[in-house]
Every structure is written in structure tokens, then in C-alpha cells.
Amino acid sequence: MTLKSIDDDAWSSQLSLELQHQTASYACSSPEKHVVTILAFSAEGHLDLTLGTMEDFGAALSKVQVSGIVGRLQDYHQGKRARTHRALILAYSRIAVHAPRTQLLPCVEHDLTRKVLQYYMTSCQVLGINFVNKDFMKEEPMDSLASPVRLRAMLAIKHLSKVKPSLNRDENRNILDDCLKCLLPLPAVQQLREEGETSQDAVQVQALHELSMQALGELMRGLLEEDPAENWFMEMVHLLEPWIFSDKEWERERALQASSQLLVAYQETVYCRLQEPLEQFGSLLGLLTPYTCSCLAASRLWAADCIFCLLQLQGQSRTMDAAEGELRGLREELKAASPEAVLTSSCQMAKVTGKFLPSTQALDLVGTIMDGMLSASPTCATAAGHWFCAVLRENGDALLNEVPDILSTIFIRMPTMQERSMRGFLLEGVGILAMFHLEAVITSLLAKPLPMDSDTSELWRPWGGMTSPPSIYSVCFWRRSTIQLAQRVAHLRALQPWDLSQQHVHLWRC
Numbered sequence: 001m002t003l004k005s006i007d008d009d010a011w012s013s014q015l016s017l018e019l020q021h022q023t024a025s026y027a028c029s030s031p032e033k034h035v036v037t038i039l040a041f042s043a044e045g046h047l048d049l050t051l052g053t054m055e056d057f058g059a060a061l062s063k064v065q066v067s068g069i070v071g072r073l074q075d076y077h078q079g080k081r082a083r084t085h086r087a088l089i090l091a092y093s094r095i096a097v098h099a100p101r102t103q104l105l106p107c108v109e110h111d112l113t114r115k116v117l118q119y120y121m122t123s124c125q126v127l128g129i130n131f132v133n134k135d136f137m138k139e140e141p142m143d144s145l146a147s148p149v150r151l152r153a154m155l156a157i158k159h160l161s162k163v164k165p166s167l168n169r170d171e172n173r174n175i176l177d178d179c180l181k182c183l184l185p186l187p188a189v190q191q192l193r194e195e196g197e198t199s200q201d202a203v204q205v206q207a208l209h210e211l212s213m214q215a216l217g218e219l220m221r222g223l224l225e226e227d228p229a230e231n232w233f234m235e236m237v238h239l240l241e242p243w244i245f246s247d248k249e250w251e252r253e254r255a256l257q258a259s260s261q262l263l264v265a266y267q268e269t270v271y272c273r274l275q276e277p278l279e280q281f282g283s284l285l286g287l288l289t290p291y292t293c294s295c296l297a298a299s300r301l302w303a304a305d306c307i308f309c310l311l312q313l314q315g316q317s318r319t320m321d322a323a324e325g326e327l328r329g330l331r332e333e334l335k336a337a338s339p340e341a342v343l344t345s346s347c348q349m350a351k352v353t354g355k356f357l358p359s360t361q362a363l364d365l366v367g368t369i370m371d372g373m374l375s376a377s378p379t380c381a382t383a384a385g386h387w388f389c390a391v392l393r394e395n396g397d398a399l400l401n402e403v404p405d406i407l408s409t410i411f412i413r414m415p416t417m418q419e420r421s422m423r424g425f426l427l428e429g430v431g432i433l434a435m436f437h438l439e440a441v442i443t444s445l446l447a448k449p450l451p452m453d454s455d456t457s458e459l460w461r462p463w464g465g466m467t468s469p470p471s472i473y474s475v476c477f478w479r480r481s482t483i484q485l486a487q488r489v490a491h492l493r494a495l496q497p498w499d500l501s502q503q504h505v506h507l508w509r510c
Helices: 008-024 029-045 047-062 069-078 080-098 101-123 125-135 149-160 169-183 189-194 199-226 230-244 249-274 281-293 297-312 317-333 339-354 359-372 378-398 400-416 420-436 438-446 454-463 475-495 502-508
Strands: none
Touching: 029 047, 029 080, 047 080, 047 101, 080 101, 101 149, 149 169, 149 199, 169 199, 169 230, 189 199, 199 230, 199 249, 230 249, 230 281, 249 281, 249 297, 281 297, 281 339, 281 359, 281 378, 297 317, 297 339, 317 339, 339 378, 359 378, 359 400, 378 420, 400 420, 400 438, 400 454, 420 438, 420 454
16 A cells, blocks of 8 residues: 555544654654654655644644643653654654655745754754854855845744743843844845846845844844843843944944844833833933944934934933924935035934933933044044034033033043044033033133143143134133133142143133
């Protein structure tokens, strides 16, 4: 008798029942091998029916309920179900060996690979994730995107993150870091498209890239769902930071897209539950805003999307209603081809956004945005300088208590800021603070050591007569500030025996 003489439906149903019976009563590996052998030879003439039988059996297995946490751990991970999963993996591999090649190729990804990964990972989650991560993603070439392996692996890891017992945070961090290293440094999409032999290859590369980035976003969302905490969210941001600071435009674009995906995931998984403002709002705003002037339009739009999401995380939706339309219009203007027009739109966005910055977050923003002023991209560095000054202008009234710390931050950063235009932004920031809090600025400057180096002297110089006052000062303001400065210097000299050289006296002479 041959398999061809058996009714298809009856054969499939009977074999599925037999699988359940045999795998439920395994005492040794011998019956298991017999069933696997039968399935393998069945695949030679009835591949579709064999795979359907395996699918039905797997569905029935997933419906078996295991009660109690102890029973779940012992029975599921160490007992019958784990052995059954290993038997199913063996069965799928034997089916692949015996199946006709012409019928095998169309179903190898969906019907075979997916199931093998599923059973392997659910039987041992930690080993399964490492298997996918190391044996699949890391073996992919870093100069091409010709297969969906990265995409499939990230989706598999996302689903595995929900299997108990969960991985700890260090393990999840390492997994996410490996995924970023396998995807973000790929060559630019345009280069990948050009390397394709046909137009269809180019379309496939574009689609794979988009789907892979979506898979990365889903993976980050899955990791946040399993550990919904702001500090874990910030650890994930820190993993993205090196890519945001990359000197390669396409790597920055991918990192900004991932940042937008991560912020949305945080908003929908953590913030919606806690309804608490993001504590790291200022530092994140300072990190992302300079890239509203990136060379790539896509990067500029991703950065703008990040800004919108950050503002929503501040819990000021009512007060933002009036500004939302203006911000969306400015986002559209970031698509302009002219760098000057893009910078103008970015600066206007800074003015609108600055109104929603809590004064307690100003110092974090100032410190982070100064890092942006050191960006490898001149346009991004310039944008960071404009945002720095715009935020101080919009929030100057409320920054009295922050003046000493902001000036200290500027003082520390001066030696690393050698680009003349960037140093100009720092000096302008000091002047803006002085317009609002002259007494506090002068007091803070006088608390520093006397100007014995070029950096400190440059901070003092606008207050003396060596250069003309910046345009932001009125004549009355300039005279009043220099008089107060002279009075303070005289008072302090009377208290301490400072030996001032003629050069230092000249720096403060009105």
C-alpha cells in the first residue's frame, strides 16, 4: 500500500492524532525517531499535507494549558513540552531533506524556518535569542542587504522577549546593541540600490530596508513593554547616541528614525500609563534638535518628529494646541533645498519650542546642546548654536537660579570649542543671560579666577573697552554693566591682595 491510495483529509487527521498520542507518552527517543521518519518519507509525495499536519499538531500543542508557576517552569521548560519541541525541530529538518526541491523552496521561509525558530526559542529562550542573534544576524554581510534575515531575526527576538522567564536588562541591552550594529552601519540605501543587477533588485533593497527599520522599531517597543521604565528607555537612547553623532549622514538618518520610533513606543507604553513628564526632556531635546538642519531632508523630518513627541511627553497638550499648527508648518519647511531656508525654519522652531521648556530642564539642555555644537556636520553645529541662544532668550526670565550653573558649563566648554563661530554663540549666550540677570552674571563671573588664560579673558572681553559691545546691548545697558563691574572689582581688590597686571586692568577699563 502506498500513501497515494489514502484519502488526504483522513490521512492528515489520523497522522496528527498519532503525533499527539506518541509525543505525549515518550519514555525514550525510539518512538520519537519512528514518527519523525514516517513524516520525512511522507513529505516526498505529500509535502503540503505533511506540513499541514505539523501545523495542526503545533496549534493543538499551543492550546494545552499548564497550571501553576512551578508546573510551567518544570513541565514547559524541562519536561514533555520541551522534548516535543525538539522532536518537531528534528521533524522539520528531516522533512526539508526529503521534500522535492521544487516544492521546498517556496515554503522554506514561512513553513519551515519560521516554525523551527518558534519551537527552538520557546523551548529555551535565552539560547534561542543567542542562536538567532549570533548565527543569523552576525553572519550577514555588512556591505549588502539582499536577504530578509535581519528583519526576520529582529521580529523573532521581539516575540521571544515575551517568553518567560524573561531575560534581564543587561542581556536585552546587549541584544539591542547587536541589532543596531548589524543594521545601522549598512551602506546608504542609494548605494545598496545601485549595486543591484536589475531594477527589481533595487526595489527589493528599498523594501527590505524599510521593513528592517520597522522591525527594529517593533523590537524596541517589545523590549519596553516587558520593562516599562524611564531608566530603561534612557539606556536604549544611550545605545543610539553614537549613531546619532556619526559623521555618516545615512547612519544618522537611521539613528534618528530609530529615536523617533523609540519615543513613540515610550509614549504609548510607559507615558500613557504613568502620565508623568519625562525627566530627561531637556537633555533629549538638546541631543536631537541640531539635526533639524541635517543635510538629508529625511533626517531633518525625523528630528522634527522627535521634537513633537518630546513636547507631548511634557503633558502640556492643552497649552500646545496653539503652537502645534505652527510647528507642523515649520516641519514642512524643513524639506526646503536651501540651507538658509532650513536654518531659518529651525530657528523659528527653536523659538516656539523654547516656550515649553521647564526652567529646571534648561541646564540639561544647555549641556547637551553644546555637544551638538561640536558636531561633525557644520550645519548641525550651527543649528545647535542658534537653538542654544534661542532657548536662553525664550526662558531668560525664569533662569535666575540656573545662571551660575549655566555659566560654569560655558566656562568648562570654552577650551573644547575652538571654532570661532561656535565660541561666538557661547559669548552671545552670556550676553543674553546678562540682559535678564545682570547682577547674577557679574557675580558669577567674578567668582571665577582672574582671567589668566585666553578662554577666560574672552568671556570678560565684551565687558571692557577692547571690543565694541555686541548689538544685543543698548548703550544704557552697557554703561550700567561696566559701572557695576568696576564697583565690584574695586570692592574685591580692597578685600584681597590681588596683584593685577596692567593688561588685566585694561580688560575692565570703561
